[in-house]
Amino acid sequence: MLVTVTTAYAPTDWTNFGLAAAGTAATLAGLLFVAVSINLKRILEFPSLPARAGQTLILFATPLVAGIFLLVPGQPVAALAWELLVTGVSVGTFQVLIDDHSVRAEQETQLTWLLGRIFPGIASCGCLAVAGATLLAQAGGGLYWLVPSVLAAIVFGLLNVWVLLVEILR
DSSP: OOOOOOGGGOGGGGHHHHHHHHHHHHHHHHHHHHHHHHHHHHHHTSTTHHHHHHHHHHHHHHHHHHHHHHTOTTOOHHHHHHHHHHHHHHHHHHHHHHHHHSOOOTTOOHHHHIIIIIHHHHHHHHHHHHHHHHHHHTOSOGGGGHHHHHHHHHHHHHHHHHHHHTGGGO
């Protein structure tokens, strides 16, 4: 009996997604560097913003790394699964630690801090870890979990870049 592997568990079907995710993330990281370069003096006036810039860089680096993992030719599925799982857990933990030790802005409430600082890393990295775990288990969605991971990183990263590029000048 011939068993076919669905797209969710076939990394070779995801190379174009990996290229798009890595290219988009690298481009947006460049935008972040422009925002920080233009407004560095102003960013440093707010104790909470350097950590937010760092979080944004990590948000953009996460889909970049995941995309590169998808592009490794001939890589065993289990190796990719472990790479995604370990990256999701370690980077997510690192982001929460950064946010836990960063200064909260005066105008930030507990809710806006959770939604704007803690949730983005958990959403992006959590979905990345789930992608790895379900790919390893060959059940539960597999690489389709990369879609919300990458989207969360891009959307939340863009919101942070907007703050660092435009809102900071208000």
